[in-house]
Amino acid sequence: MKYRSIAVLLTAALTGGICLAQTAAVEDFKKTPTTQQEKEYPQVNSERKVRVSIPAPEAQRVQLDIGGVKYDLKKDEKGVWTGESAPQDEGFHYYQLNIDGASVPDPGSLYYYGASRWGSGIEIPAKDQEFYAVKNVPHGQLRETQYYSNTSKSVRRVYIYTPPGYDKDSKKYPVLYLQHGMGENETGWGNQGHAGFIMDNLIAEGKAVPFIIVMENSSINMSGMPRGPRPAGAPRPGAGQPNAAPSAPSNGPRMAGPGGGMNFAAEFEKILCNDLIPFVESNFRVVGDQAHRAMAGLSMGGMQTHSIVVANPDKFAYVGMFSSGTFEPSEIKDIESFKKNTKVVFMSFGGREGGAARIGAAADAWTKAGIKGVSYVSPETAHEWQSWRRSLHEFAPLLFK
Amino acid sequence: MKYRSIAVLLTAALTGGICLAQTAAVEDFKKTPTTQQEKEYPQVNSERKVRVSIPAPEAQRVQLDIGGVKYDLKKDEKGVWTGESAPQDEGFHYYQLNIDGASVPDPGSLYYYGASRWGSGIEIPAKDQEFYAVKNVPHGQLRETQYYSNTSKSVRRVYIYTPPGYDKDSKKYPVLYLQHGMGENETGWGNQGHAGFIMDNLIAEGKAVPFIIVMENSSINMSGMPRGPRPAGAPRPGAGQPNAAPSAPSNGPRMAGPGGGMNFAAEFEKILCNDLIPFVESNFRVVGDQAHRAMAGLSMGGMQTHSIVVANPDKFAYVGMFSSGTFEPSEIKDIESFKKNTKVVFMSFGGREGGAARIGAAADAWTKAGIKGVSYVSPETAHEWQSWRRSLHEFAPLLFK
Numbered sequence: 001m002k003y004r005s006i007a008v009l010l011t012a013a014l015t016g017g018i019c020l021a022q023t024a025a026v027e028d029f030k031k032t033p034t035t036q037q038e039k040e041y042p043q044v045n046s047e048r049k050v051r052v053s054i055p056a057p058e059a060q061r062v063q064l065d066i067g068g069v070k071y072d073l074k075k076d077e078k079g080v081w082t083g084e085s086a087p088q089d090e091g092f093h094y095y096q097l098n099i100d101g102a103s104v105p106d107p108g109s110l111y112y113y114g115a116s117r118w119g120s121g122i123e124i125p126a127k128d129q130e131f132y133a134v135k136n137v138p139h140g141q142l143r144e145t146q147y148y149s150n151t152s153k154s155v156r157r158v159y160i161y162t163p164p165g166y167d168k169d170s171k172k173y174p175v176l177y178l179q180h181g182m183g184e185n186e187t188g189w190g191n192q193g194h195a196g197f198i199m200d201n202l203i204a205e206g207k208a209v210p211f212i213i214v215m216e217n218s219s220i221n222m223s224g225m226p227r228g229p230r231p232a233g234a235p236r237p238g239a240g241q242p243n244a245a246p247s248a249p250s251n252g253p254r255m256a257g258p259g260g261g262m263n264f265a266a267e268f269e270k271i272l273c274n275d276l277i278p279f280v281e282s283n284f285r286v287v288g289d290q291a292h293r294a295m296a297g298l299s300m301g302g303m304q305t306h307s308i309v310v311a312n313p314d315k316f317a318y319v320g321m322f323s324s325g326t327f328e329p330s331e332i333k334d335i336e337s338f339k340k341n342t343k344v345v346f347m348s349f350g351g352r353e354g355g356a357a358r359i360g361a362a363a364d365a366w367t368k369a370g371i372k373g374v375s376y377v378s379p380e381t382a383h384e385w386q387s388w389r390r391s392l393h394e395f396a397p398l399l400f401k
Numbered sequence: 402m403k404y405r406s407i408a409v410l411l412t413a414a415l416t417g418g419i420c421l422a423q424t425a426a427v428e429d430f431k432k433t434p435t436t437q438q439e440k441e442y443p444q445v446n447s448e449r450k451v452r453v454s455i456p457a458p459e460a461q462r463v464q465l466d467i468g469g470v471k472y473d474l475k476k477d478e479k480g481v482w483t484g485e486s487a488p489q490d491e492g493f494h495y496y497q498l499n500i501d502g503a504s505v506p507d508p509g510s511l512y513y514y515g516a517s518r519w520g521s522g523i524e525i526p527a528k529d530q531e532f533y534a535v536k537n538v539p540h541g542q543l544r545e546t547q548y549y550s551n552t553s554k555s556v557r558r559v560y561i562y563t564p565p566g567y568d569k570d571s572k573k574y575p576v577l578y579l580q581h582g583m584g585e586n587e588t589g590w591g592n593q594g595h596a597g598f599i600m601d602n603l604i605a606e607g608k609a610v611p612f613i614i615v616m617e618n619s620s621i622n623m624s625g626m627p628r629g630p631r632p633a634g635a636p637r638p639g640a641g642q643p644n645a646a647p648s649a650p651s652n653g654p655r656m657a658g659p660g661g662g663m664n665f666a667a668e669f670e671k672i673l674c675n676d677l678i679p680f681v682e683s684n685f686r687v688v689g690d691q692a693h694r695a696m697a698g699l700s701m702g703g704m705q706t707h708s709i710v711v712a713n714p715d716k717f718a719y720v721g722m723f724s725s726g727t728f729e730p731s732e733i734k735d736i737e738s739f740k741k742n743t744k745v746v747f748m749s750f751g752g753r754e755g756g757a758a759r760i761g762a763a764a765d766a767w768t769k770a771g772i773k774g775v776s777y778v779s780p781e782t783a784h785e786w787q788s789w790r791r792s793l794h795e796f797a798p799l800l801f802k
Contacts, residue, residue, distance in 0.1 A: 036518060038517045038518060039518070054503055055502065055503060055504075056500070056501055056502050056503030057501075057502040058461060058501040058502040059500070059501035059502060059503060060461075060501070061459065062503070079502060097505070099457070099500045099501060099503050099505065100459035100460035100461070101456065101457050101458040101459035101460060101480060102455055102456060102457035102460060102463070102500050102505075103456075104455075104498070104500070104505040104506065104508050105505065105506045105508060105512075106505075107504060107505050107506060107520065110519060111506075111512045111519055116439045117439060117440070117508070118511060118512055119508065134547065134556050135556070136549050136556055139546055139547040139548070139556075140546070141545065141546040141561075142544070142545040142546070143543070143544045143545075144544075144545075144591075145540055145542040145543070146535065148537050155535050155536070155540075160542075167684060167685065190545075196545075283568060283569075284568065285568075
């Protein structure tokens with residue numbers, strides 16, 4: 001009876017996001033790549049627990065809020081509050097601190113845009129982190145520039161990855177249009193996604209052909225240019241995902257309801273087709289035909305990819321949907337024509353996501369229909385950046401070959 | 402006697418950075434360009450007062466910490482704390498919140514690197530803000546890339562501004578090496594400095610010739626690549642400047658003592674001359690001679706420029722020192738040779754800085770020595786970004802003509 005009560009309490013704690021007392025942690029905590037260089041915390045240990053520490057001598061309660069759970073910190077005699085989370089999945093997660101009821105960024109972390117806000121992020125070192133590590137290989141460039149969109153009647157910011165060698169040769173390159181998720185922006189793939197380093201490493205290993213990546217903001221803001229400096233964060237559309245956003249951010253995410261992806265897609269489709277693709281094709285050395293154009297996205301960005309490809313079956317030869325549901329051949333009206341010009345349909349999910357079970361059959365359906373269908377499931381990750389980094393790493397080698 | 406006591410108290414409050422009660426503010430507060438798009442605060446009014454607001458229902462005391470002064474906020478019945486600062490100078494300032502003794506970023510602001518930390522920044526709209534506004538003109542690119550430094554034995558990050566047209570023509574461009582100040586990094590000029598927009602606008606108006614700008618990190622970290630995503634902040638070496646850093650940041654700046662600029666210069670000089678200039682000259686279309694090379698910097702970056710030019714009088718034809726002291730012809734050993742190849746020595750200060758009074762005479766001394774000496778004083782600004790944005794705006798039109 002005693003044990004059963006504990007189990008019930010524990011279940012309530014895990015599902016309800018209430019305060020958890022932690023068992024003693026292994027004392028091998030280290031700073032992570034997302035800790036500010038001049039700061040000592042946050043840290044992560046070999047159990048993948050996150051430890052934060054902040055001086056707050058007059059505070060009554062300080063909590064670490066990560067993965068939908070709030071963990072109480074403890075105050076020492078100097079007024080410094082310290083404490084740990086339960087083990088987190090490998091990869092990148094959002095979090096925040098709560099000081100006497102105020103939800104604030106951790107002053108020790110780097111900041112990323114996600115969950116519709118700039119805030120703290122933490123990197124839990126992953127077994128496979130080498131594929132996005134910064135190595136002494138030829139590096140491409142991540143270029144921030146602006147263009148005028150006649151659709152939005154505003155100057156808009158876009159990030160463009162050009163591969164190593166782009167500035168030295170005179171050839172034309174294929175292009176991948178790569179979208180972020182809901183609550184994110186055009187900085188996500190470059191910052192927490194490490195898209196540039198993933199491509200630099202794949203190209204250095206001869207596993208991917210060099211191509212350009214275009215990253216724009218598909219959370220349409222018709223009032224003007226997306227503002228502010230770089231870094232960014234991950235999307236949190238997957239309510240109930242165990243490693244998703246901090247719980248109940250008080251100034252938190254404002255997400256569109258179900259179907260938001262589709263509405264966004266219609267708006268973004270105009271900007272993409274009428275303004276962005278023409279801008280890229282007249283300002284960069286690219287081959288401007290279907291065979292040399294790909295589109296992919298994560299979560300909402302994959303749903304946008306999905307609906308834009310269905311509406312424009314003659315625009316993209318490669319389609320990638322990361323944690324974005326399934327795409328079936330039956331959705332294409334003229335499959336014979338689509339087959340001639342479309343080369344790959346790629347679908348992925350994190351292994352902890354519900355959709356993971358369905359994409360294998362959908363990929364098989366594509367292959368049977370005469371277009372290469374590929375599915376990928378990221379081991380032991382949820383609706384989060386490690387799934388999407390791995391998805392790009394799997395998708396990129398399939399392109400433009 | 403009563404009034405005298407109040408005056409003494411007020412003086413103590415203004416100079417000692419203690420809590421200030423504010424007089425009623427004009428109620429025309431608006432969000433600023435440095436407020437997160439999804440957030441309502443921080444705001445600024447026509448008196449240039451900063452208003453912040455944060456829910457912190459359980460807190461005992463919440464303060465706004467800006468310009469070396471802490472302002473008490475007031476709690477409403479919903480537990481939301483709100484309050485204003487005294488009027489701030491036009492331009493960009495760092496600030497933070499203090500919640501029951503914890504110094505944290507404002508969750509409503511964008512974040513910048515300065516004072517040796519990523520944290521909150523606020524833009525006070527300036528009368529002359531048009532010169533760095535995002536306009537519908539041809540835009541250059543701000544490129545983030547990596548290169549291997551044999552000096553630091555590490556892969557280092559560098560930002561490179563290429564002017565509009567660089568990708569379309571095949572001509573070679575001159576280059577400005579532009580350094581940040583102490584406690585800042587390579588993201589400062591692109592983010593809070595708006596170097597790219599200043600150049601885009603000057604070029605569109607025909608006031609500056611197009612050139613490349615290279616921005617690296619001269620706060621040398623030999624242990625590896627400067628990490629983390631973009632944005633950045635301003636340097637706070639000028640202790641006692643009224644609009645400098647937030648007061649006493651608890652995880653705050655670690656600045657080198659006097660002379661730090663010189664030590665940093667010697668280390669950075671090796672990286673610049675042996676690794677960075679060769680990287681730029683072999684990877685970008687630049688004219689690799691003295692006549693087409695300029696160096697400038699703000700505060701510590703200007704001191705580094707100063708000492709690097711004295712040590713390498715054959716490297717740069719244009720020299721810019723923004724809030725960085727004075728440079729005299731007597732410091733150059735072979736002035737006859739220097740005169741043949743050096744075109745401009747530019748020195749500037751904010752009008753509220755002590756050094757402003759001295760640069761006119763120093764500029765005259767250069768002109769008398771046969772090299773164009775130029776001085777510039779930014780009206781009503783201190784040791785801060787508005788001084789440096791204006792300095793770049795004055796310096797750039799003098800280059801490569």
